[in-house]
Amino acid sequence: MVCYHCGVRLSEHDFCTGCGADVSLYKRILAASNRLYNDGLEKAGVRDLAGAVSALKQSLKYNKNNIKARNLLGLCYFEMGEAVAALSEWVISKNIRPNRNIADEYIKMIQANQTRLDTINLTLRKFNQALSYCQQDSRDLAVIQLKKVLSNNPRYVKAHQLLALLYIADEEWNLAKIELQKCSEIDANNTITLKYLQEVGRMMLPEDVNWNNGKGKGNEDIVRYMSGNETIIQPAGRRDFRILTTIFNFAIGIAIGIAIAVSLILPARIKAAQLEVNDQVRAISEEMDTKTATINEMERRLLGLTEENERLAALLDEFRYAEIDSETSDNLLLAAAALVVGPLEDDRESLLERILFYMDSVSHDELSEANPAFHTLYFTILETVGAELGEMCFTSGYDFYRAEEYASAIPHLLRAFQYDPENDEAIWLLANAYDRNGETDKAREAYAQVIEYFPDTDKATRSQERLVELNITGA
Amino acid sequence: MIKFEEELKKFHPSLEVEDAEEAIYNQDLTDMTDILLRMLGKAGNYEADVEDN
Numbered sequence: 001m002v003c004y005h006c007g008v009r010l011s012e013h014d015f016c017t018g019c020g021a022d023v024s025l026y027k028r029i030l031a032a033s034n035r036l037y038n039d040g041l042e043k044a045g046v047r048d049l050a051g052a053v054s055a056l057k058q059s060l061k062y063n064k065n066n067i068k069a070r071n072l073l074g075l076c077y078f079e080m081g082e083a084v085a086a087l088s089e090w091v092i093s094k095n096i097r098p099n100r101n102i103a104d105e106y107i108k109m110i111q112a113n114q115t116r117l118d119t120i121n122l123t124l125r126k127f128n129q130a131l132s133y134c135q136q137d138s139r140d141l142a143v144i145q146l147k148k149v150l151s152n153n154p155r156y157v158k159a160h161q162l163l164a165l166l167y168i169a170d171e172e173w174n175l176a177k178i179e180l181q182k183c184s185e186i187d188a189n190n191t192i193t194l195k196y197l198q199e200v201g202r203m204m205l206p207e208d209v210n211w212n213n214g215k216g217k218g219n220e221d222i223v224r225y226m227s228g229n230e231t232i233i234q235p236a237g238r239r240d241f242r243i244l245t246t247i248f249n250f251a252i253g254i255a256i257g258i259a260i261a262v263s264l265i266l267p268a269r270i271k272a273a274q275l276e277v278n279d280q281v282r283a284i285s286e287e288m289d290t291k292t293a294t295i296n297e298m299e300r301r302l303l304g305l306t307e308e309n310e311r312l313a314a315l316l317d318e319f320r321y322a323e324i325d326s327e328t329s330d331n332l333l334l335a336a337a338a339l340v341v342g343p344l345e346d347d348r349e350s351l352l353e354r355i356l357f358y359m360d361s362v363s364h365d366e367l368s369e370a371n372p373a374f375h376t377l378y379f380t381i382l383e384t385v386g387a388e389l390g391e392m393c394f395t396s397g398y399d400f401y402r403a404e405e406y407a408s409a410i411p412h413l414l415r416a417f418q419y420d421p422e423n424d425e426a427i428w429l430l431a432n433a434y435d436r437n438g439e440t441d442k443a444r445e446a447y448a449q450v451i452e453y454f455p456d457t458d459k460a461t462r463s464q465e466r467l468v469e470l471n472i473t474g475a
Numbered sequence: 476m477i478k479f480e481e482e483l484k485k486f487h488p489s490l491e492v493e494d495a496e497e498a499i500y501n502q503d504l505t506d507m508t509d510i511l512l513r514m515l516g517k518a519g520n521y522e523a524d525v526e527d528n
Contacts, residue, residue, distance in 0.1 A: 004512055029507045064506040084490040088499050121492045128488040135483065162486055169479040192485070199477045 001030055033062035037069040040076075048189035049076045049157075067093055071103050080187060081156030083110070083120040123152045127159050139166050157187050164196050173204045318371070329374055331361040335381055355381070356389050360415065382419060390420025394429075401429055406437035424454040431463060440470060 001010045004026055008018030016023050036059035043052035056073040059066055074089035087110065090103035110117060126149045133142035146163040149156060160183040167176035177200045183193040335358035338351060359381065367378060382389075397412030410433045416426035431446030447463040447470075454460050490498050 004508065025511060026508065029511060032507075060506065062507045064504045064508075082489065084492055084495050084498070087492075088490070088495055088502070091495070091499055092502065092504070117492065124489045124491050128491070131486055131488055134486075158486065158489065165477075165479065165482050165486075168477060196477065 001027065029062050033059045033066050033069065035059075036062065037066055037072070040069065040072060043189075044072060044076055047187065049080050049187040050190040052076050053080075065096055067097050067101060067103075070096075071101075071106070074103065074106065078106075079155065081123075081153050081158065084124065119152055123149050123156065126152075127156065127162075130159070130162065134162065134166065139170065142166055154182075155186050157183055157190065157193075160186075161190075161192050161196065164193075164200075168196060168199060168203075171203070173200050176200050177204070328361075328363045328366040331358045332367075332374055332377055332381075334358045335362070336377055339381060339384060352385060352388055352392055355385055356392060359389065359419070386419045387422070390416045390418075390423050390426065393419060394423060394426045397426070397433075398429065401433055404436075406433040409433045410437065410439075421453070424450065424457065424459055427453070428459045428463070431466075435466065435470075444470060 002008065003010055003016040003018055003021060003023060005021040006016060006019040008016055010023055010027065011017050014024035014027070015021065036055045040052040040055035040059060043049075043055060053073060053076050056069045056076065059069040060073065063069075070089050070093040074086040074093065076086075077083075077089065078086035087107065090106050093103040094101055094107065110120075126145050130142045130145035130149060133139070133145060143163065143166050146159050146166070149159045150163070153159070160179045164176045164179035164183070167173070167179065176196065180193055180197045180200060183190060184197070187193065335355050338354050338358060362378065367374060393412045394416035397409045397416055400406070400409035400412065410430065413426050413430035413433055416423055417430060420426065427446060427450050431443050431450060434440075434443035434446055444467060447467050450463040451460045451467075
């Protein structure tokens with residue numbers, strides 16, 4: 001405590017030892033402020049926040065520089081949910097004493113968390129909005145808004161009181177009492193709270209009071225239960241009806257769900273299944289296309305291989321002809337060469353003998369399997385010199401036949417008819433040679449050839465007669 | 476019996492954070508010591524005037 005005039009610390013005397021000013025009244029004022037601060041501190045200690053606020057305000061009226069009283073007033077405001085009022089007191093406190101002041105920590109504590117500050121501000125705005133709703137007689141909206149306020153700041157005494165007032169106005173006595181009890185837990189001796197509690201207690205029925213206090217059984221016809229912060233009161237029989245209603249609503253919900261499933265989900269599932277099937281069909285089609293393409297490729301390759309096989313078979317045949325005709329072709333070619341070159345070197349008879357030698361060496365069995373070109377060459381030679389060769393063979397055969405050497409005559413006559421098929425005398429003598437040599441079967445064949453190749457001739461008639469004779473004799 | 480309208484008049488809008496500065500500046504911080512000093516000052520002036528006369 002210092003002198004208001006010179007700033008010297010005051011002693012127990014009623015005057016300043018520094019300047020001599022009368023400080024008796026000044027000291028009484030400061031003492032009264034301190035006394036009120038102590039009173040406020042005691043009330044705050046027993047949660048009589050409203051009383052504490054009142055005492056601390058009085059204390060500050062005596063001495064505005066009572067920092068302890070101002071800081072405690074801020075704390076009381078903050079505890080009651082009046083954050084801005086608390087901040088105001090702390091800011092003033094800090095301005096009066098900038099150093100070694102706990103208000104500085106309180107301010108930093110609030111300002112450090114911007115989210116908390118925003119929440120506080122939002123809560124205050126909602127409360128003001130709820131108050132505005134009340135003034136506009138929109139109680140339902142006010143109740144909703146106040147519930148939001150209290151969910152953000154459950155220690156906001158003024159919001160509890162306003163909500164309780166709304167419940168009282170709506171004659172929701174139990175709910176009002178619950179809110180007021182919450183108020184009492186924060187601020188134990190608030191005048192408004194006590195007033196409302198008295199009103200609620202007066203208006204509530206004795207059984208309601210007993211139920212609320214947990215002392216009585218309550219009315220058996222009434223069922224009460226808590227739903228969150230709400231107390232639901234309803235007739236006892238209503239619960240069964242509600243169960244039936246719940247079951248009925250549940251059944252309706254299931255029916256609606258099934259209808260939605262049928263009308264919305266099922267088509268979507270069907271469509272999805274169809275899309276899946278389409279995808280599978282597409283995949284199978286692609287696979288079939290691939291296999292078809294493979295088959296076509298294989299068929300094409302098979303056709304190519306078949307053609308290649310045929311070509312190779314033909315080539316093989318050519319090689320086979322050449323292999324088979326190797327000796328026969330040599331003789332045939334030598335005969336052709338002799339026919340072409342021979343006239344320039346030998347006379348006609350020697351030439352024919354040489355050609356006859358080569359032609360006799362040609363194997364008719366091999367020639368039948370030979371290349372067609374050799375056939376052509378063979379028959380070309382016969383057309384050129386066949387008659388002359390046949391005549392030479394016939395002459396030799398005829399000589400043996402006249403000498404009755406039939407066995408020797410047969411080869412010559414056979415070759416004579418072979419080289420000159422127009423020679424009817426050769427085949428006729430050949431048939432007779434076979435006949436006289438005892439080769440009856442060959443004789444019959446020869447006679448048959450005479451009849452076939454030279455019909456309507458004397459030799460054919462005679463051959464026919466001889467065949468009849470042979471058949472009769474059975475030789 | 477509580478009258479809703481009458482009770483509602485006792486509730487006032489809470490100060491929002493934006494209003495805090497204005498509320499601080501407008502707060503009447505005059506206390507008993509200020510009044511005492513003012514009274515002592517006036518009393519001193521009065522005694523001086525009497526002595527001068």
